[in-house]
Amino acid sequence: MLASRPGSGRRQRHPVQLQPGLEPGQYPPGLMHIRQPPRVERGEALKYFEEVNNAARAAGVTTALWDPFSYLNRATMQWRDPALFAWIKSSWTTRSGTASFDKVYVPKSSPIAAQTLTLNLNGTAFRGLWQGSTQLLAGRDYTVSGSRLTPTTTALTRLTGNRAYGVNSTLQARFSRGLPWSIDIVTNDAPVLSNSTGTADVFTIPTQYRGDALAGMEATYADGSNAGPISRNPYQEFNQAFSPDYPGGTTILTPAFLAALHDNAPVKLTFHYYSGATVTYHVTKSGGSVTGTTS
Incomplete structure (x- = not known):
C-alpha cells in the first residue's frame, strides 16, 4: 500500500462504514483500477479525487492507494499516469476548479453552435x-455568466478545424489556484451500429463510433423486465457485460452477459454515449448462437 499525505491528526467526527476489505482512507479499488477502456469517465474520476482528498484533509484522515502494480512503475519509480497523480497530490494542499464535463461535443452533421459548461469553482476564481x-x-471566444462558461460559435468553428471525427483541440480552464481543467473539443456524430451474428462465447457489434465514446448500456426484455447479470436495474456493468473496442470498430458483449440472457427472448439494448446520443440495438440468443439487429 502506498500512503499519501497524512491528515491533520484531528479525530474523525463521524463513524465511517467501510466496504469489506477497505481500510480507512483507502481509495475504492474499482475506481482506481486502470483498465482500458476505462470504466469511469476521466473527468469524473479527477473530480472524485479532488473532492475526496479535500474532505479527507478537512477531516484529518490519511488517504492511501492500494497499488496492484498498475499505478507505480516499480522499475523506474515513476507514475504510469502522471496527470492523475498530479490531481491527487494537488488536492492534499489546495482545491482546484473543475467543470460539469471535460469535453464539448460538436456534431459534424449540424451547424456549429455555442455550448455551455457549468464551472465548479470549489472556492477558486475563474481566470x-x-x-x-x-x-x-x-x-469573442467565450462568455461567463455566473457559473456558466460558454465557448462561442466563433471559437468552436476555429477549434474544430476541418471537423475530423475525434478530439480536434484541447483547452484549459484556469483558476486562481490549483490545477487547470482540460476541455477537449470533439467533433462527432451519432454512432452507427450494424447487424451481426456470433456465438455466446464471441459476439461483437460492428460500430462506427464517429468521434463519440460509449458511456453505458441498458438491457431489457420485451415485457420491460431487466436482462443480463444485473437484474435490479437495466444498466449493465462496463467491461463486465459490455465493452467498446474503439480501434477494432466494435462493441463487445461478453460471454458473462450473454450467458445470463434467456433463450429465444429478444433483448433490447440501449447504448448511451458521452455526447448524449443513444442508439437502440436488439440481440437474441438461441442455444449457442446470437443474432444482433438494428431493428
Whole structure:
C-alpha cells in the first residue's frame, strides 16, 4: 500500500462504514483500477479525487492507494499516469476548479453552435480559457455568466478545424489556484451500429463510433423486465457485460452477459454515449448462437 499525505491528526467526527476489505482512507479499488477502456469517465474520476482528498484533509484522515502494480512503475519509480497523480497530490494542499464535463461535443452533421459548461469553482476564481500558451479572448471566444462558461460559435468553428471525427483541440480552464481543467473539443456524430451474428462465447457489434465514446448500456426484455447479470436495474456493468473496442470498430458483449440472457427472448439494448446520443440495438440468443439487429 502506498500512503499519501497524512491528515491533520484531528479525530474523525463521524463513524465511517467501510466496504469489506477497505481500510480507512483507502481509495475504492474499482475506481482506481486502470483498465482500458476505462470504466469511469476521466473527468469524473479527477473530480472524485479532488473532492475526496479535500474532505479527507478537512477531516484529518490519511488517504492511501492500494497499488496492484498498475499505478507505480516499480522499475523506474515513476507514475504510469502522471496527470492523475498530479490531481491527487494537488488536492492534499489546495482545491482546484473543475467543470460539469471535460469535453464539448460538436456534431459534424449540424451547424456549429455555442455550448455551455457549468464551472465548479470549489472556492477558486475563474481566470480564463487557454489553448496551449494562447489565452482566449473573453467575449469573442467565450462568455461567463455566473457559473456558466460558454465557448462561442466563433471559437468552436476555429477549434474544430476541418471537423475530423475525434478530439480536434484541447483547452484549459484556469483558476486562481490549483490545477487547470482540460476541455477537449470533439467533433462527432451519432454512432452507427450494424447487424451481426456470433456465438455466446464471441459476439461483437460492428460500430462506427464517429468521434463519440460509449458511456453505458441498458438491457431489457420485451415485457420491460431487466436482462443480463444485473437484474435490479437495466444498466449493465462496463467491461463486465459490455465493452467498446474503439480501434477494432466494435462493441463487445461478453460471454458473462450473454450467458445470463434467456433463450429465444429478444433483448433490447440501449447504448448511451458521452455526447448524449443513444442508439437502440436488439440481440437474441438461441442455444449457442446470437443474432444482433438494428431493428
